[in-house]
Amino acid sequence: MRLLGQLQAALTHPVLGLMLRVYVGAVFIYASMYKINYPGEFAETIASYQLVPYWMVNLMALVMPWTELVSGILMVLGVRTRAAAAAIGAMLVLFSLAIVITLLRGIPIGCGCFTSMEDPLEWGTLARDLLWLAMTIHVYRYPSALQLESGLFKSLREVEA
């Protein structure tokens, strides 16, 4: 029991929260970079999944990388962390579903997660996404250290007092 308590304390420690936050945020920032620069290629990748109607593909290819970037930045900084975590989590769920469907349909395509030149999708890709999803849920649920927003409001609370 004591061990369990210690484990829980360690797992919910704010520093761990900070580390996970920065990691997941950084991954998303990094992932968004190539896609933002080459939206045409990303549009091809989305199309290759054959899940999105053709008229929506370009729009998605434009907006999704920016969403990843903004969410990643907010997450790293600790501003509206939960909203950012929710957005990233939703995207991860979306990606995971897309991967599962594609794997089940047996369409031989690359992941397109970071760049367009990647190995074909496999179950490991799904596992990786799920791991990130777990990290994101942790960030959403537990407090993390060095959040810019909470620091700002702490000082504002002092002003108010």
Added chain:
Amino acid sequence: MTPAELQLREAIEQASRAQAELERRVFQLKSLHKAASELSRLTQPRRIMETFLLTALGLFGVMRGLTLLVNTQTRQGHLVQRGLTQLEARACEQNLALIAEHYLPEERLPRHADFLLPGQEAAPGLLPADTALILAQRVEGSYALLSAIGPRLSGEDFSEADKTALLNLAETMANALAQNLYHHEIAHFSAGLMRQGHALQEAQRQAVQAREMLDLQLFQLQTLYDFTRELCPLASTEKLLEVFLLSLMGTFGAGCGCVLLCDRNSASVRWVARGVPERRQWTLERAEAFLYRGFQAAEERRLAPMSAGFIMDPPASLPESELGFSADTAALFTVDETLFGMVALGPLLHQAALPAKSRELLLGLTVNWMAFLKNARAFETIQALNADLNRTNVELRRTIAELTEARDQIRLLEVAKNRLRQLIRREVERAGRFRPADVALLVILSAVLALAFNYSSPNGIPIVPEVVFQATPPRVDVLMAQQLLARSEAVLVDARPSELFQQKHIPGAVNIPAALFDVIYPMKLGPTLKAEQIVLIYGRTVSKRYDDEVAQRLLQRHDQVRVLDGGLEAWEKNGLTVAP
């Protein structure tokens, strides 16, 4: 003696007796006549009474007698006597009142002379004891006469004729006395009139004097009234001083004059002068020293508040060098212990010196003026206080305005603070909470950034695929396609990416992925394609219309381009073979 002789003798005796009687009567009548004429000439009552007494005594041969003239009301009178002893005379004079009371009672006084004695007992001791006749009579008014006649030397009694003669004589005396009394009365009246005349003249003189006095007082009152009326509307000390001096100079006819007023409260000296050539500057010390000299020479050294007094010999005590003129009249005045001064007038134009009345008037005017001065001073004090109050009020009002402004500002700041506090509280509460709106905001922000970036990026792509807006290339159904392929009139092109092509495709199709069209077309199709050949394109997914894209591109280089309607799915549905 014979009887005849006897008779004759008797008759002769009788005749001689009758003759003697007649002679005596004649004598008596003559005496009476003489006395009457004498009495009528006399003017003094005493003389009349003496004449009567002497005549009566002589007429009847009597040695003693008296006559008394008495005022029955005052019981006073004159006594005239002959032949009485000194003792008797004194007793009569002393008992005059008693005699009058006894013999001459007012109510029983006979109008004409009447005998009291004989016939009535003489009062013992009042008149001489041997009195033979007492005669009483009213004279005039309240005067009455009492005459007492002693016995005859001859010892005879008074005959009726004697008595009648005596009565006549008494009547004559009474008439003379009455006449005399009338004269006296007239003289008295005339003297009285004279006295009254004198008194009247005196009264007239006094009336004239009184009138003059009244005129003077009227003049003084008029002056005072005018003076007061002139001073009434004035409220400033300066004006009061000027009007006071001018009024005094006008009233008393002085060619020049001055008023000096020391105010210890404000440590100031006021100096007003008229008819004096130079303008003097006074300090309080100098003025007080000057006034002190004046008080030394004053009629009263100490003056009560609100009073004034003259300076004796002004030219000596008030030097011309100080005043600027020779003062003939000067008075000091004291309003209270802190306000006092002096008024001085130069030589008078019409008279040498002020009369006493005018001096009184001057003091009166000065005292009156002082009342105004005091009022003016009080008024000035009130004005000063009012001004002070107004100033304080203005300051107070300003302070209140400032306070109000400050309060408004504080209220504004309070409101701002509350708003800020609410905002902060809301934000603090929001910070740790998940809100769908935040996510929506995040997405919208991302979309905006994406569209903006895409617009300016060289790698930008259209938001909606271009094929949506382009005209769809002509279609052929599977059967038609099959015939065309069978007659070798058409070339089949698979527009999908190579991975999908390798997964499944129509036998004989050339794979030209849309993304690589520009590279692969010249390599695989361009050189062998004949102009009359139809290029039949297929390959689309739900996410991408590869066939339409390639068809559009191909149409720019070749005329005969068709798209297989329904694509690979339609081909398979028609039971046609696919590879591999």
